[in-house]
Amino acid sequence: MISSKHMKIYTISDDVYFQNGIISLAKSKGWDIVAHELDSSLTNQLTPDDVVILHLDAKNNSYAKAISPLNKVCKLLVILGATRDIVINDADLVIKSRDSLLDISRAIRVVAKKKKEVSIRDSELSxxxxxxxxxxxxxxxxxxxxxxxxxxxxxxxxxxxxxxxxxxxxxxxxxxxxxxxxxxxxxxxxxxxxxxxxxxxxx
Incomplete structure (x- = not known):
């Protein structure tokens, strides 16, 4: 069981089939995951207890710009659909969309159970x-x-x-x-x- 009364889990993707797949996987595990657009109405309501599952692929490179801001306010799982390997450091966990359903469900569980402490790090560049x-x-x-x-x-x-x-x-x-x-x-x-x-x- 990964849910709590304070935590909400969202999935963001421009691939409807992928998004529905994540929601179906979640339902089979008894988890409630809501599909959402990447917009200010979501980011303004996120808390450190919440989880965002962000699907990043070649068609939505603009989503990459949201990784750092999202990870500052909530727990973030990035699922890569890109064929080439890339390094993402501003996320709690990064996996690939071609990973098995078991690996994806484990990743969701790991990120959801993570205790997120949102603090100001000395990470701003001079x-x-x-x-x-x-x-x-x-x-x-x-x-x-x-x-x-x-x-x-x-x-x-x-x-x-x-x-x-x-x-x-x-x-x-x-x-x-x-x-x-x-x-x-x-x-x-x-x-x-x-x-x-x-x-x-x-x-």
């Missing part, structure tokens, strides 16, 4: 961290970034390391999908595996 990370995600060389900012390359490495850790990654290649404030400017860059080979991975 202006210089933001600039360095954006330039790195565009494939700009560390030495060129250092020259443009008039600081030593070692400082650029340090700032970039700190920025990656704030966003939940260990290195720049972890951040294929990053917080919404960086996603819009970097999403067009990650169009093919070749794009990743152009990044400066050195630390």
């Amino acid at each position: 202006d210089i961290e933001n600039t360095i990370l954006k330039e790195s995600l565009k494939g700009k060389n560390i030495h060129l970034i250092a020259k443009s900012l008039n600081i030593p390359p070692k400082r650029v490495y340090a700032y970039r390391n700190k920025a990656c850790k704030k966003l939940g990654g260990k290195k720049i290649s972890d951040l294929l999908l990053i917080r919404d404030k960086l996603l819009e400017e970097s999403s067009t860059f990650f169009t093919s595996p070749a794009s990743l080979r152009e990044l400066d991975y050195s630390f």
Whole structure:
């Protein structure tokens, strides 16, 4: 049993068949999951007790921008329908839509039972961290970034390391999908595996 009188579970997807499948799976387990649109009427009423199951695939990349804001106010399970692997750090759990029904139901149970403590983390990027990370995600060389900012390359490495850790990654290649404030400017860059080979991975 995962439900409580305070918790509500929502599923968000633009794929009606997927959404109905999740609801049917939930009913077979005795859970009540409600289909909902991704809009302010939902996000404004979410609490740390609530769960959102967000289905992310190639057709609704715009949903990726909602991951970080949602995870700040509720428990979040992201189900990936994309064929390529991506890294998402701003979610309580990430699984793939091709996983078995047993794995999906387990994931829902794990996230629902999680105790969510919504707190203000030291995760906001400073202006210089933001600039360095954006330039790195565009494939700009560390030495060129250092020259443009008039600081030593070692400082650029340090700032970039700190920025990656704030966003939940260990290195720049972890951040294929990053917080919404960086996603819009970097999403067009990650169009093919070749794009990743152009990044400066050195630390």
